[in-house]
Amino acid sequence: MKTKKIVVGAIAASMLSLSVCSFAPAAIAAGETVQISASDEAAKAGENFSVTVSLADIPTTRIAGLDVAIKFDSSILTVSSVKAGPITETGADGKDASASSAPLFDYELNASEGTINLMWTTLLEDSSYWIKDDGIFCTISGTVNSGAASGAVSKIEFVPADRTTHSGSGDANDQISCGYIDNDNNQVEYTVKVKNGSVTVGDPVTTTTTTTTTTTTTTSTTSGVTPTGTATLRGDANCDTQVNMADAVFIMQTIANPDKYQLTAEGKANADVDDSGDVTNKDALKIQQYKLGLVTVL
Numbered sequence: 001m002k003t004k005k006i007v008v009g010a011i012a013a014s015m016l017s018l019s020v021c022s023f024a025p026a027a028i029a030a031g032e033t034v035q036i037s038a039s040d041e042a043a044k045a046g047e048n049f050s051v052t053v054s055l056a057d058i059p060t061t062r063i064a065g066l067d068v069a070i071k072f073d074s075s076i077l078t079v080s081s082v083k084a085g086p087i088t089e090t091g092a093d094g095k096d097a098s099a100s101s102a103p104l105f106d107y108e109l110n111a112s113e114g115t116i117n118l119m120w121t122t123l124l125e126d127s128s129y130w131i132k133d134d135g136i137f138c139t140i141s142g143t144v145n146s147g148a149a150s151g152a153v154s155k156i157e158f159v160p161a162d163r164t165t166h167s168g169s170g171d172a173n174d175q176i177s178c179g180y181i182d183n184d185n186n187q188v189e190y191t192v193k194v195k196n197g198s199v200t201v202g203d204p205v206t207t208t209t210t211t212t213t214t215t216t217t218t219t220s221t222t223s224g225v226t227p228t229g230t231a232t233l234r235g236d237a238n239c240d241t242q243v244n245m246a247d248a249v250f251i252m253q254t255i256a257n258p259d260k261y262q263l264t265a266e267g268k269a270n271a272d273v274d275d276s277g278d279v280t281n282k283d284a285l286k287i288q289q290y291k292l293g294l295v296t297v298l
Contacts (some may be wrong), residue, residue, distance in 0.1 A: 038197025085136030
């Protein structure tokens with residue numbers, strides 16, 4: 001894999017093959033918060049796992065660069081691939097000349113230490129090519145080690161990338177970098193709120209929901225009345241009578257920031273498209289796949 005040279009976090013990045021000056025413009029706090037979350041998954045020893053990393057509450061000013069690392073327990077998990085998610089497909093690859101040297105989405109896996117450095121960055125000044133949509137940033141896949149004990153848990157933990165703040169500084173990086181460079185060449189940083197995920201060794205945990213239905217016989221016919229907690233339209237998490245990407249985003253927002261976003265009982269029933277009895281990032285992923293035509297039925 002080609003690697004990238006960090007100049008000002010992920011935001012003013014360039015390829016290692018390019019010669020660039022190493023200076024850091026002043027960082028400015030944007031006063032806005034981006035949510036980054038990982039899903040909670042389970043898989044038996046020797047079987048495959050897949051964890052989604054998602055972004056939510058992306059500000060209207062958008063994201064030109066994200067630089068974050070993930071820690072996992074390498075005695076439990078073996079990571080085999082990291083794939084960019086739909087929200088990284090901004091069209092920048094076809095416009096940013098630096099993409100010919102290395103992908104705009106890049107990662108560095110240290111399997112023995114159990115770390116993954118994740119980066120997405122574009123040098124384009126046109127913000128229409130920056131990340132603007134909430135959704136899946138990347139998917140991390142691999143295998144649960146055959147010797148992993150049942151019930152063991154590997155955290156999927158977000159941490160600052162292990163590097164210097166910028167080339168030649170000698171100062172260790174101590175933050176997750178997310179933001180952009182403004183017109184005055186100042187580094188604008190968003191506050192990043194994280195929700196760590198996990199992979200548990202064993203069968204996926206499912207919650208059984210028992211619904212009691214009371215039938216009343218009457219001489220009149222009532223239509224359009226749906227019992228609370230009963231699905232009305234599979235995938236319609238936000239209950240707007242449509243199934244679209246907004247439903248996938250809303251699911252991830254409720255997971256990443258439950259204090260601000262909540263599913264109604266009807267929305268929860270609609271959102272549980274994998275029929276696990278609970279609403280997770282897997283449901284959001286399936287809805288996105290449905291809208292992209294990768295699956296035909298919810």
